[in-house]
Structure formats: C-alpha cells, structure tokens
Amino acid sequence: MYETNYHRASSVADAAATFAKGAESKFLAGGQTLLPVMKQRLAAPSDVIDLSKVQEMIGIEVSGDTVTIKAATPHYDVAQSDAVKKAIPALANLASGIGDPAVRYRGTIGGSLANNDPAADYPAAVLALGAVVKTNKRSIAAEDFFKGLFSTALEDGEIITAVSFPVPAKAGYAKFPNPASRFALTGVFVAKTKSGDVRVAATGASQSGVMRVAPIEQALKANWAASALDSVTIPASGLLADIHGSADYRANLVKVMGQRAVTAAG
Amino acid sequence: MSTVKLTVNGKAVSVDVEDRTLLVHLLRENLNLTGTHVGCDTSQCGACVVHVDGRAVKSCTMLAGQAAGSNVTTIEGLAKGDELHPMQAAFRDNHGLQCGYCTPGMIMSAVDIVHRHGGKLDEETVRHELEGNICRCTGYHNIVKAVLDAAGRMKVAQAAE
Numbered sequence: 001m002y003e004t005n006y007h008r009a010s011s012v013a014d015a016a017a018t019f020a021k022g023a024e025s026k027f028l029a030g031g032q033t034l035l036p037v038m039k040q041r042l043a044a045p046s047d048v049i050d051l052s053k054v055q056e057m058i059g060i061e062v063s064g065d066t067v068t069i070k071a072a073t074p075h076y077d078v079a080q081s082d083a084v085k086k087a088i089p090a091l092a093n094l095a096s097g098i099g100d101p102a103v104r105y106r107g108t109i110g111g112s113l114a115n116n117d118p119a120a121d122y123p124a125a126v127l128a129l130g131a132v133v134k135t136n137k138r139s140i141a142a143e144d145f146f147k148g149l150f151s152t153a154l155e156d157g158e159i160i161t162a163v164s165f166p167v168p169a170k171a172g173y174a175k176f177p178n179p180a181s182r183f184a185l186t187g188v189f190v191a192k193t194k195s196g197d198v199r200v201a202a203t204g205a206s207q208s209g210v211m212r213v214a215p216i217e218q219a220l221k222a223n224w225a226a227s228a229l230d231s232v233t234i235p236a237s238g239l240l241a242d243i244h245g246s247a248d249y250r251a252n253l254v255k256v257m258g259q260r261a262v263t264a265a266g
Numbered sequence: 267m268s269t270v271k272l273t274v275n276g277k278a279v280s281v282d283v284e285d286r287t288l289l290v291h292l293l294r295e296n297l298n299l300t301g302t303h304v305g306c307d308t309s310q311c312g313a314c315v316v317h318v319d320g321r322a323v324k325s326c327t328m329l330a331g332q333a334a335g336s337n338v339t340t341i342e343g344l345a346k347g348d349e350l351h352p353m354q355a356a357f358r359d360n361h362g363l364q365c366g367y368c369t370p371g372m373i374m375s376a377v378d379i380v381h382r383h384g385g386k387l388d389e390e391t392v393r394h395e396l397e398g399n400i401c402r403c404t405g406y407h408n409i410v411k412a413v414l415d416a417a418g419r420m421k422v423a424q425a426a427e
Contacts (some may be wrong), residue, residue: 006285006331027330035288035327036309048285050332065412077320100398101375102312105321106328180310182397 002044008053010181012136012159015049019157022047029072029111029158032103042260052108057161062087065167065194071110071160075091079104082216088129090171090265094121097175099182113145115154116209119183121175126163127201128189129171134162148208169194170224172265174257175204178244186253188213190261192224200258205239205250217260225245226259269334270334275343281330289333290314293340299411301370315371316340322378323399324426325400337375341370344377352419353377353412362412372399376413379391380420387417 002106005022019025026045029052030223030236033264037043057072062083078084081094098104098112098121112122112132126142128135133140136159154160166189175187184204196221200213206262219228234254236246239247271280274297293299293316304308304326305313308399338419344351353373363369366382379395380387392413393406401409 001286001288004286006329008331008334012385028332030327031332032309032327035329038286039288039307039309039326048329051330052332100312101378101395102315102324102327102398103309104324141339 001038002041004038004045005047006050008050010174011054012056012161015051015054015159016136016157017046018049018159019159022049022220024136025049025157027114029050029114030074030103030107031108031111032099033111033115033117040223048106051110052106057110059130060084067091067165067167068164068199069165071111071113073106073163074122075099075109076101077162078109087167088171090173090191090261091125091129091165093264094125094173097121097177097182101135103182109163113163114152114154114160116146116150118149118206119159119178119185119187120185121184122205124184124187124201125165126139126172127210127212128191129165129203130191130193130199131163131165133160135160136166146210155157159237159254166193167195168192170265172261172263174260174264176257181227186257188216188254188261190216190220190256190258190265192220192265197221198224200242201256202254206256207238207240215253215259216255224243224262226262229255229262232258268331270330272333272335273337275339283330285329285331287330288326289316289328289338291319292333293325293338293387299340299342300362303367305367305371305372305402310398311368311371312375313368313371315374315399317374317378320381322375322421324422330362331394339371339374352368352423353380353416356412356419357409358417360408360415362405364401364405364407368399368401368403371408372396372401375399376409376416379413380417383417384415385421387414 023046025047028048061068075095084092171191173189175184186204200216234251236247236251241247303313305311309327
C-alpha cells in the first residue's frame with residue numbers, strides 16, 4: 001500500500017470538510033473493498049476519511065412504509081435487525097449473504113452503493129425496491145443513481161448518508177454466488193410494490209452493472225409465480241462473459257435466480 | 267505517522283505507526299503478537315481474523331488507525347494462563363489443525379460463531395459460517411468437529427460461571 005493520511009471523521013460535515021482539504025481524498029466506509037484495492041496499489045488516495053464512526057450515519061429506522069438504513073450501518077446489523085426482518089425480510093436476507101461473516105461485520109450499505117461493483121448485492125435491492133439514496137447534498141432516485149460499472153451519480157466529495165426503501169407487498173432475492181469471492185455470479189431481486197407494480201433487478205449479469213429485467217417484470221405482472229418465468233427468455237446480448245460463465249450462462253441464471261427469488265418471496 | 271492507542275488482550279497500548287499500517291502489521295510487528303497470520307493479499311483467507319470490540323474481523327482489511335480506541339483480542343489473548351480456551355482445547359483434541367497456519371483465524375472466527383449461535387450450532391451452519399476461512403491443507407472435517415465439540419464445552423463453561 002502506498003502512503004496515505006488517515007482521518008477519522010466525527011460528523012458528516014467534518015468528513016466533507018476534511019475531504020475537500022486532501023489532494024486526492026477517498027471516503028473509507030467498511031473498507032472491505034477499498035483497502036484490498038489499496039493493498040494491490042490499484043488505488044492510492046492521498047487521504048482516507050473514515051466514515052465508520054460517524055454516529056449520525058449509523059442505525060436503522062422503520063417508520064410507516066419506509067425502512068431507512070443509514071449509510072455506515074454494517075451488513076451484519078442489517079441482517080440481524082428484527083425491524084428489517086419484519087418489514088422487508090428479503091433485504092435482511094440479502095445482507096446475510098454478502099461476502100463472509102468477517103466482511104459483514106465491517107462492510108456497509110453506503111460503501112457498497114458508492115463503489116457500485118457490477119456484482120455487488122445491494123444495488124439489486126435498491127433498484128428493484130425503488131429506494132432513494134440520500135446524500136449530504138440531495139436525494140437521488142435509484143433509477144438515476146447507478147451509472148454503469150463502478151460509476152454512480154455521486155459528485156466528488158458527496159457522501160451517501162442513508163438509503164430509504166419503500167416497504168413492498170412482496171420481495172425476494174436469490175443469488176448464485178461465485179464460490180471464491182461470494183460476489184453474485186448473478187443475483188436477482190424481485191419486488192411487488194403495494195400499488196401492484198412489479199420491479200425486478202439483476203446484479204452480476206450485465207456489462208453495464210445492475211439492470212432492470214423487463215421480460216421478467218412483464219411475466220410476473222401477469223402472474224406472480226415462478227412458473228410464469230418458464231417460457232421467458234433473457235437475451236444474452238450485453239451480458240458479462242468471463243472465465244466464470246458465458247453470457248448465455250448468465251442469461252439463463254437471470255431467469256433461474258428470478259424464479260428462486262419469486263419462490264422466496266412467496 | 268500517527269499515535270494509535272488501543273487495548274490489546276486487556277492491555278492498553280500506544281503505538282506510533284504510519285497511517286497506511288494495517289492492524290495485522292501493528293499486532294505482529296509492533297507488538298510481536300505473531301500468532302495472527304497473513305495468509306493472502308486479497309482479504310479472502312481469514313488467517314488474520316481477530317476480535318475488534320467483540321466482532322471477528324480481518325485484521326488485514328482494517329487500518330491500524332481504524333482500531334484506535336477499540337478493544338482487540340488476538341489468539342494470544344484467548345487462554346487463561348496455562349488453561350487453553352475451550353475452542354483451542356477442542357482443536358487439539360479433534361486434530362483440528364494440520365500445518366496450523368490457518369488455525370488462529372479459524373479459532374477466532376469459530377469463537378465468534380459460537381457466541382452468535384450459542385447451542386443451536388449444527389454441522390451445516392458451522393461449514394457455512396466458516397466460508398471466510400480457508401485451510402490450505404483442506405482439513406475442514408476435523409475443524410468442523412472441533413467447533414461443534416467446543417460449542418458444547420463453551421455452553422458448559424458458561425453455565426458453570
């Protein structure tokens with residue numbers, strides 16, 4: 001790892017001010033991606049600003065039809081939260097399957113979304129549930145937040161402070177994990193909103209990162225059942241192909257994970 | 267350079283380190299606690315797992331500065347004097363170690379698993395929960411046996427306290 005300067009932020013405002021002072025600052029949340037990348041010398045920030053102890057960024061609130069997870073809340077806490085398990089069990093389930101137990105103790109929802117790894121789990125939930133990403137400057141709708149591989153609508157120095165999820169009527173998540181990294185080879189999140197709309201998002205599949213899956217959405221709108229996807233074909237064009245799986249393989253995985261997610265949602 | 271103050275195995279320590287220092291290097295190189303191992307460079311193997319404020323985390327994926335003010339327990343802090351921790355004793359009795367390289371991380375993760383699941387542990391759960399710890403000897407069978415054995419011993423020990 002190249003040399004860097006470590007700062008522990010005491011508040012969101014302190015973090016933003018410290019970030020602005022550095023030549024090439026980076027925010028550090030759980031560090032489960034940034035630190036490995038720095039160890040490989042693929043990133044060399046002049047300053048890292050640690051958000052993990054900012055109290056106003058930690059915690060889970062459920063009010064009415066909204067679950068708000070503050071950005072520095074670790075995956076373990078989301079997975080264990082009785083409030084999340086009750087309101088959106090699929091979200092707690094998703095958090096319980098990220099990485100491994102040690103990663104879940106440190107990794108955070110804000111860090112996952114800001115990094116926008118094309119195979120990360122949380123982007124699928126945020127897009128399928130139509131969540132709102134809140135920052136220290138504005139609120140960003142899920143549709144406007146993800147901008148392709150490792151790219152988001154966040155401006156330089158902008159900090160995700162929380163994510164608000166509308167509570168759906170039904171939701172489920174299923175992923176086929178890469179056996180080594182536990183990232184999603186493909187993961188699919190299905191949601192039926194309280195107004196009856198169906199939204200489906202896949203991660204790990206597309207060359208452009210997390211994506212909505214229109215053919216599955218249409219089939220599930222007509223009939224909310226795993227069998228409704230039997231005749232659905234997912235086009236392989238634009239899907240990822242690597243040593244772990246071809247585009248055709250991933251296209252089939254989108255369908256199969258979609259079926260498992262619907263079964264999980266009930 | 268920064269001065270990092272933390273508690274390690276019950277003792278308050280103050281160490282001057284470069285900001286880029288990882289917690290595992292502070293433990294091994296500054297405090298000579300070489301029981302915590304580095305088995306990979308990619309945050310995947312779990313040989314470096316220690317407890318930070320009661321949670322089993324990878325000390326190679328945390329800056330030393332992030333642990334400032336925290337309570338850290340390493341493999342050296344588990345035994346009570348000459349009396350091995352029940353997890354250590356179970357690893358010995360069940361031949362849960364072959365070359366021993368992954369053992370410190372396995373034990374620190376396993377203690378955390380028992381703390382979280384209590385008496386409800388079964389083989390499938392142990393195997394699933396140990397997915398962040400890699401044994402290059404592939405000696406998982408006896409490791410899993412040791413964890414299940416220790417879960418029983420820790421329950422008995424807890425009841426006695």
